[in-house]
Amino acid sequence: MASAPSWLRDLVGAWIFYSVLPAWPWPQPRFERIARFAPWIGLVIGGLQAGLWWLLSGLGWPPVALVPAVLALGLYLTGGLHFDGLIDTADGLAAGPERCLEAMEDSRVGASGVQLSVVVLLLQFAALVRLDSLAPIALLVTSALSRVSPLWAMARFAYLRVNGTAGFHRRHHKGLGDAVPTLILLLVVSPLLQWLPLLTVPLCLLSALVAAEWLGRRLGGMTGDGYGAVVMLSETSSLLLIALLAPSLGAGGG
Numbered sequence: 104m105a106s107a108p109s110w111l112r113d114l115v116g117a118w119i120f121y122s123v124l125p126a127w128p129w130p131q132p133r134f135e136r137i138a139r140f141a142p143w144i145g146l147v148i149g150g151l152q153a154g155l156w157w158l159l160s161g162l163g164w165p166p167v168a169l170v171p172a173v174l175a176l177g178l179y180l181t182g183g184l185h186f187d188g189l190i191d192t193a194d195g196l197a198a199g200p201e202r203c204l205e206a207m208e209d210s211r212v213g214a215s216g217v218q219l220s221v222v223v224l225l226l227q228f229a230a231l232v233r234l235d236s237l238a239p240i241a242l243l244v245t246s247a248l249s250r251v252s253p254l255w256a257m258a259r260f261a262y263l264r265v266n267g268t269a270g271f272h273r274r275h276h277k278g279l280g281d282a283v284p285t286l287i288l289l290l291v292v293s294p295l296l297q298w299l300p301l302l303t304v305p306l307c308l309l310s311a312l313v314a315a316e317w318l319g320r321r322l323g324g325m326t327g328d329g330y331g332a333v334v335m336l337s338e339t340s341s342l343l344l345i346a347l348l349a350p351s352l353g354a355g356g357g
Contacts, residue, residue, distance in 0.1 A: 109133060114140045122148060123182045138257060138272050138330075139281035141250040142288050148180045149246025153239035166238070170231045173242065174224065188331020189223065190216035195328070196321060204263060207328050223339050230342035234349060240298050241345050245307055247292060249338035251285055252311035253330040260319035262326070269327025300348040310340040 107130030116132035117140035118124060124147070126132075152173040159169050178186055191207045197215035198206035206213065231238045253272070262273040289304065296303055314336040319325055 106130070109135075113137050114143070117141060117144050121145075121184065122180055124180065134271065135275040136277060136281060138253055138276070139284045141253065142247045142285050145250040146243060146247040146288065146292065148177060149243040151180060152177050152242045152246065156239045156242070166232045166235050170228050170238075173231070173238075174227060177242075177246070185331035185334040186220065188328040189335040190220050191328040192318070192322075192326075192332035193219040200323075203322065204326070207326060223335055226339050227342055230339075230346040233346040234342075237298060237345075237349060240295050241342060243295060244292055244299065244303060245338050245341040245345070247288060248304070248307035249311055249334050249341055251308060252315040252333040252337040254281055254285070255312050256315040256319050256325045256330060256333055257281075259316065260322075260325040263322065263324035264326055267327060269330060272327075272330065273325070300345060302348060303345055306344045306348070307337075307341040310344065311337040313337075314340065 112130050112133035113136045115127050115130060116134040117137035119126055119132055120134060120137055121141055121144040155176050156169050156173050159172060164172075190212055191209075194209070194213035194216040195203040195207035197213065231241070234241050254276075257273050257276040258278055262270045264270060300306075311333070314333040318329055318333050318336070322329055
């Protein structure tokens with residue numbers, strides 16, 4: 104069997120690392136520059152969430168019932184990877200600079216982690232209910248573009264753990280070269296943007312950069328949990344911004 108190019112092996116690695124979806128039979132995965140393909144995996148996950156929304160809405164489910172179902176599917180498809188990072192990061196920040204990394208490593212969930220996770224889910228719930236019929240497309244776009252935030256964090260901030268399991272992201276990061284798959288992704292999703300507010304892409308990308316920059320400065324660097332946290336924060340802020348802007352442009356589904 105012919106050997107596959109390294110980019111394709113990294114894509115397969117990203118598929119395995121960022122989702123619980125069945126592994127590809129070929130090629131052999133590689134886990135080096137997988138972060139550059141995270142937005143593509145996000146597009147797949149968002150697409151499956153959108154598909155569930157359309158399926159259940161066709162069966163007569165109202166938005167208040169649809170939203171918990173699609174959010175639960177998103178958590179399942181990622182294996183809770185980013186959500187776990189959000190919880191651990193919240194606990195670390197609450198513990199203070201001296202105990203931050205220790206608290207993030209603790210397998211026990213603290214009050215700060217619980218509170219932030221509830222707030223994030225409630226905000227996503229509110230945004231998706233408000234978006235209504237636009238919610239599936241918003242899920243597709245924000246799920247993909249929120250995963251740009253770790254790429255910015257990898258480029259901007261040192262990795263804090265000497266032997267951290269997510270340190271390979273930073274070691275293999277290639278700067279602007281890792282942005283190429285995201286640029287291609289923008290071309291792929293561009294037809295969807297006619298249904299969303301004009302500023303959707305800039306807002307999503309801005310929220311991704313702001314989330315990564317803010318958390319990186321608060322932590323004084325980055326960790327694997329931090330990478331997951333910025334995805335959740337970026338996704339949530341993007342959904343909220345689109346939900347707030349859509350009615351003003353006559354695009355709201357409410």
